[in-house]
Amino acid sequence: MSGDFPGLEGWRDLPSNEETLSWVRDRELIRDLPQRYAHGIDTDDWRKVASVFHPDCRVEGTLQSAPIQPYLEALEPGVKQYEATLHFMGNQFVELDQGGDPDKAHVETYAVAYHIEAEASSRPDLVMGVRYCDTVVRLSELADWRIFHRK
Numbered sequence: 001m002s003g004d005f006p007g008l009e010g011w012r013d014l015p016s017n018e019e020t021l022s023w024v025r026d027r028e029l030i031r032d033l034p035q036r037y038a039h040g041i042d043t044d045d046w047r048k049v050a051s052v053f054h055p056d057c058r059v060e061g062t063l064q065s066a067p068i069q070p071y072l073e074a075l076e077p078g079v080k081q082y083e084a085t086l087h088f089m090g091n092q093f094v095e096l097d098q099g100g101d102p103d104k105a106h107v108e109t110y111a112v113a114y115h116i117e118a119e120a121s122s123r124p125d126l127v128m129g130v131r132y133c134d135t136v137v138r139l140s141e142l143a144d145w146r147i148f149h150r151k
Contacts, residue, residue, distance in 0.1 A: 023096065026096060026105070026145070027094050029144060030094050030105050030136055030145050031092055031107065033052045033107065033136060033145060033147055034052075034089065034092070034107065034132050035089055036051065036052050037049055037052045037147075038089055038111065038113075040052075041079060041087060042085050049072060050072060052146060052147055053068045053146055054146040054147060055068070056148065057147055057148050057149065057150065058148075058150075059071045059150045060149075060150070061075075061150075082115045082118075083119075085116065086113075086116070087111050087114075087130075088111060089111045090110040090111060090112070091109070092107060092110075093107070094106070103140065104136070104137055104138075105136050105137075105145070106134065106135055107132075107134045108131065108132070108134070109132045109134070110129075111129075111130040112127065113128045114126075114127050115127070133151045134147045134151075135147070135150075
């Protein structure tokens, strides 16, 4: 039967439904991290922004490299100088099981970040192409994922 469907020669060796569901769940939770980050920035919800990061996260940003807490403390006033921001999230690439570790993954997300100036401002709006390269880890006690390193 599998000969009738190219690419299905090993169909009996496919993962179980439980393994497949776990794989899909992990990918969606990982894909959600940059989305929640952007939504938090755009809605001025800094608790949501912080919630996607592991407490020991380190960020290598364009302005500074720092542990997550000081990085966010420096980022917030820079973002708040704009009337509004809008992150348009684009392509994402997720790799699970980094280096044979099922609790480690990588997600790369492309975005266009619009920073809107106040109407009376003499400065033009800032539009940036952004690429978030995140190493993520599973929090075993929650079976959830957090960003451990961002570049």
